[in-house]
Amino acid sequence: MKDGKTKKVAHVDLNSRCFAYVGDEQDTSTWHCCVHVLGDSAKTINAIKNSLGRFSETKSIPVHERELVWHTLRGAALALGIRVEERAKSEAPAKAAEPPPVPVRVKQQTVEVTDPDVLAAIARADYRATEILRSLGLE
Numbered sequence: 001m002k003d004g005k006t007k008k009v010a011h012v013d014l015n016s017r018c019f020a021y022v023g024d025e026q027d028t029s030t031w032h033c034c035v036h037v038l039g040d041s042a043k044t045i046n047a048i049k050n051s052l053g054r055f056s057e058t059k060s061i062p063v064h065e066r067e068l069v070w071h072t073l074r075g076a077a078l079a080l081g082i083r084v085e086e087r088a089k090s091e092a093p094a095k096a097a098e099p100p101p102v103p104v105r106v107k108q109q110t111v112e113v114t115d116p117d118v119l120a121a122i123a124r125a126d127y128r129a130t131e132i133l134r135s136l137g138l139e
Contacts, residue, residue, distance in 0.1 A: 009034045010043040017131065020051065020072040021061050032058050033069055035076040036132050044136075048077050052084060068121050075129050080136070 006013035007028040016022045016031055018038065023030030033051040037043035051073055061069055077084045113119055 007031050009047060010037050010040070012037050012040065012043065014038060017128075020076070020128070021065060021069045023060070023062075030060065032061055033073055035073060035128065036135060038135070041080075041136055044132075045080055045082065048073065048080065048082060052077060052082075068125070072125050072128055075125060076132055079129060079132055079138075 004015055005026060005028055006015055007019075008014070009018070014034065014037065016025055016028075018034055018036040019031040020033035020035050021031070023032075033055065034047040035044075035051065037047050055070060055073065074084045113122070
């Protein structure tokens with residue numbers, strides 16, 4: 001890997017595309033939550049499990065990015081057959097107390113997403129999931 005910055009994980013030099021969160025492309029200390037170790041599926045599985053286990057300790061991921069990073073990690077784990085439960089309530093962002101939801105029957109309909117931030121987040125997550133599957137020969 002000669003072009004661009006790399007960060008060593010499990011004795012392998014990885015580029016920024018191998019991480020669920022990249023704060024600054026040029027500063028490898030801002031790259032967190034490894035989701036792919038090039039050329040080694042066993043190390044990839046171990047890295048994802050490690051990232052999941054240490055996610056709550058990773059304080060340098062901004063609050064507004066944590067949910068996306070968590071879902072990227074969880075998606076990578078599920079794609080590799082790693083069982084992952086939903087985040088614990090203590091890990092979820094704090095919300096104001098709300099009354100319990102009232103069950104309501106609603107007609108099912110398709111909703112068109114127009115928020116550019118949501119579309120970009122969906123595209124990034126889909127792209128990273130596809131990269132992982134391709135690297136493992138599953139797509």
